Amino acid sequence: MTSADLTNPPATEGLTTDWRDLLALTKPRVMTLVVFTGLCGMLAAPVRLPLVLGFTAILCIALGAGAAAALNQWYESDLDAKMKRTAARPLPAGRMDRQTALHFAVGLGAFSVLLMGLATNALAAGILALSILFYVLVYTVWLKRRTAQNIVIGGAAGAFPPLIGWAAATGDVTLLPVLLFAIIFLWTPPHFWALSLFIKSDYAAAGVPMLPVTAGLKTTRRHVALYTLPMIVAAVAPWPLGLTGAIYGVSAVVLSALFLVLALRVLANDATDPAAMRPEKNLFAYSIVYLFALFGALVADRLLLIGG
Structure with missing residues (x-):
């Protein structure tokens, strides 16, 4: 500019x-x-x-x-x-x-x-x-x-x-909000990299060094799967740490397991045509649902835990 x-x-x-x-x-x-x-x-x-x-x-x-x-x-x-x-x-x-x-x-x-x-x-x-x-x-x-x-x-x-x-x-600011910060911080890379995989040409045309542009599709898919793991740890952590109850804990485990399954499907995909990148599109769409559902479960759990 x-x-x-x-x-x-x-x-x-x-x-x-x-x-x-x-x-x-x-x-x-x-x-x-x-x-x-x-x-x-x-x-x-x-x-x-x-x-x-x-x-x-x-x-x-x-x-x-x-x-x-x-x-x-x-x-x-x-x-x-x-x-x-x-x-x-x-x-x-x-x-x-x-x-x-x-x-x-x-x-x-x-x-x-x-x-x-x-x-x-x-x-x-x-x-x-x-x-x-x-x-x-x-x-x-x-x-x-x-x-x-x-x-x-x-x-x-x-x-x-x-x-x-x-x-x-x-x-x-105490430990629980810091963990909430960590969840979103670690969620952001797989969320945006899933998107960038099927709009790579847009980023390349604009000269934005998104990971698929600089490192390729295979490396980006590997990073999506790798970053999903610490995100899951952060998402589940409030439960064993005693900061939330079972409502949040079980929800976090189930929601995160599905996220991991979708991330592994992205890892297994070798398509280069955006039209064939259904796993990437599925993960991107689910990642939004994931965050809404996870934080919704947190509120339901906390309201019960602290007596509304």
């Missing part, structure tokens, strides 16, 4: 921004999982926030995630324009000027952190700010264009919400 790309968007001068494009900047579908895991972190905590403050905390998590996504799209509009999956986004499609996107993103992020601090506590606001900065500066600016480890390290950005939700309720 050149300085001219950042400061001279002649094709978008004078545009009137549609609210739907502002919403699209926040990646609402991705935000759903972020908000859900943040809510689960808050509900799993031993302290109950008043309804209004709890709603405000979750709203702040959503706004912070939206701000990070918008900054990501502002910075990566040149990459998005080269990928079929992202070419229709507001900036590469020419429906919005870059300055509007930047002002919207920065304002949204600052507001979310300030409101979180006022509504809950400084720790929750600080972690929220850290999550935004990590996603934008560490993952988007530093890692994504430089290394195939972008998803491995950058996965921490999406792992913060349960920490934020817990901290908003309690004002501290």
Whole structure:
């Protein structure tokens, strides 16, 4: 990206921004999982926030995630324009000027952190700010264009919400929310690598060094299976550590076993044509269900464990 790309968007001068494009900047579908895991972190905590403050905390998590996504799209509009999956986004499609996107993103992020601090506590606001900065500066600016480890390290950005939700309720961070962070952190590589296997050509066209582009399909499939193992350990760990009960423990074992089966099917597949990558597509789709189901089981278990 050149300085001219950042400061001279002649094709978008004078545009009137549609609210739907502002919403699209926040990646609402991705935000759903972020908000859900943040809510689960808050509900799993031993302290109950008043309804209004709890709603405000979750709203702040959503706004912070939206701000990070918008900054990501502002910075990566040149990459998005080269990928079929992202070419229709507001900036590469020419429906919005870059300055509007930047002002919207920065304002949204600052507001979310300030409101979180006022509504809950400084720790929750600080972690929220850290999550935004990590996603934008560490993952988007530093890692994504430089290394195939972008998803491995950058996965921490999406792992913060349960920490934020817990901290908003309690004002501290203990072992359980750290394990929730670890689950999402370790889940992110197999989740995104499964996706990258069947859209490899998109990443290659944009010059993004995703693992299938730099190391090939076979190595990526091996990494998907390998990273699934520590993810399963982190997912099951709260049960033997006495942090959850059998509802979560059994759910974690069953859900993780199915994840492993699907990961092994990916490992066994040798297809190079995206049309033949059904195991990869199945794993990607299931990985989303997995996280929703796992965190849902956590909340059900914790509510029973601490007496609702």
